[in-house]
Amino acid sequence: MKYRQLTKEQLLELHEEFAKFLATQQIDVKEWKTIKVEKPEVADEELNIFSDLVWEDVLSKTKYLEHISKNDINLFKCSSKEIIRIYIKLNDTTKSFLDTNDFNWFLKNPVNDSIDYFKASKKYAEERNLEIFKLIEMGSVISKGDLFKATSQLIQ
Template sequence: MKYRQLTKEQFESLHKEFAQFLATQKIDIGEWNKMKSQNTALVEDELNLFSDLVWDDVLNKVEYLEHFSKTSVNLFKCEKEAVYRIVVTINKEIDLLSEQGYKWLLENPKNTAVDYLKGSKIY
């Protein structure tokens, strides 16, 4: 398994896609119900395989990612052969997760308490 397994809610929202996936595996509803009661290891394998397919599809479509914490912002641009990253770090008692802290950053991008780091990684 490359990624984490989808949550119950995620599986429920993708029930049509999961049924199609099972059909490609030549597993009908009767066979699936039988597997659930008799072979939980195989069920887990199928759930994990479907989860990986979903995550691969989602991640292949991602162009931009952002991650905020109280003191930093990580911005990513994902291209076919490389990912580019900008990190903004605040060395001051500012909470970037609050509206006030985010506004402070927008109004003070050149403040000495703000550090920038830029990098990339080719895959």
């Protein structure tokens, strides 16, 4: 397995797609129920294959990631050859990016002495989608890139 198996919640959301996937494997609902009971290892392998296909599709379409914590924001732009990272450090310990009011303050006051910005880029050390997947597994979320674009213009 290249990535990880989708969670039960994710599989429930994708039940129609999974049914179509099973159909391409020439497995109908009745046969799937039998496989789950009599050959759980085969069922697990089918879930693994489907999960990898879904992850591959999602990761291939991913252009931006965000990871927001108490005092740090990591923004990523994922191109085909490199990943660009903007790191935002909040030096005011009385504020938190996780607090809605403080985050809104940051959006209204991006140029403040208590905020530091760093920008860097690097070529992928391994396959692009694997690196993006690892960032997601570490807590990053896929975004539309609005914060990345605004911050990037701010620190030019």
